[in-house]
Amino acid sequence: MSLNRIDAIRPQPGTAGRVKGMAAALIALSLAACASTGQMAESPAEDMNDPLEPINRVIFSVNDAVDTVILTPIATTYKFVTPDPIENNVTNFLRNLRSPVIIANQLLQGDWHGAEVAATRFFLNSTVGLGGIVDIAAYNKLYFEPEGFGQTLAVWGVGEGPYLVLPLLGPSNPRDAAGLAVDILSDPVWMVSTEAQNWGRSAAEVIDVRARTLDVTEDMKRNSLDYYATVRSAYRQLRAARIRDGAADAATQIPEIPDYSTAEMPEIPDYEPESEPESGPAPGS
């Protein structure tokens, strides 16, 4: 990072200006100092917490390749071939099977209301909902709420740990990965099913989730400058939202967005759709 950045930040006359100038110079210097490692001293809210980033990126690309070549075509075909109501039935059925694990974790988190809702859902959907394929409970405003041991650990105060990209499973962290393992091992439905049934169920869950997230991931991928970083950020926020059960506010969801003085901002000239940005490369180059 070149030191002429500091030239651009000139101290203003007066004490306040001197402090401002010094602060800016300090920022510039610390940036320069960190430039070689690419690491930044971050405020807690922005800490990437991704010490394994190089290897995570590699695994991420491999996952992405497998996804592009194998999973996305399957999910797309599934979506194309299956009528929407049937897709919903499959989702409902699979979610219903997860009920024991969900109920158990609601109890472990001390969420009695959540446990009650989950139990009622399980009962209603399994009986009136024809074995779980119809989400009758949702008509009574008892909505599905995903829960797992990873979330329970979080509620118990276990920190998430560094960001991890797991082979095939995708974005995760040590706490959530451990939680996932516990979810599988403690699942009564898993225990009473044959191996073939369990494999079938796993495959169905993977395709179901992939089909439901196809357009979101495509949109994210297309609009990202750094797809890996976008997924990392979105994953973390999503987990945080699930852990607090979608309740309003956390430092991440309601970030402090200052009221920037408009006097400090340059004017944005009118957007010309036809013209090329002057300093940009020709498209496709």
Add this chain to the structure above:
Amino acid sequence: MKKLAKIAALLLMVSAAPAAATDDQGARDFIAELGDRTIEILRQPDLDAEQSVAQFQDVFREGFDVPTVARFVLGRYWNVATPEQQQEYLQLFEQMVLETYARRFVEYSGETFTVTGTRPAGDSDVMVESRIVRPDGPPVNVSWRVREREEGFQIIDVVVEGVSMSVTQRNEFASVIQRNGGEVEALLQAMRNQIANARAG
């Protein structure tokens, strides 16, 4: 004594009221109106894609506070960018967001948009909650963070299922800059490429 206590309590209440808090109902109406105007544009049969996008752009510029969002997204790197870089960044940011939303916009096919409620956000903003029902999928909860200014209301963040678009982009841009040795220029180049690709494809 009692009377004094009552007056004191009254004074405390008045002084504790937040200054210039965004008006809930006003924010709600603002979002609902933006939604209506956007759908109106989509419904016009004899507008070609370019004209629709141009009209959408007007609505967008009015309703979305690009400078604030752009500045927030760049975070600390704003202060290490030169004024020329800052200016270019703001231009590129607006173009990028327009391209992104214009493309999503063109894929619209019969979704319905309903405002479902409001709640406070931060010191004085309002989170307007809405639901978008798509014909081929479950409904999506989208929250619009609205700030009131003298000129009117503007959106400063969009939160989808708990994921804030501004925070996500902020983390993403920081990542791009950090991976390129702290160079803001690298981000600007990535943005130019992104815009060029969007126009080409």
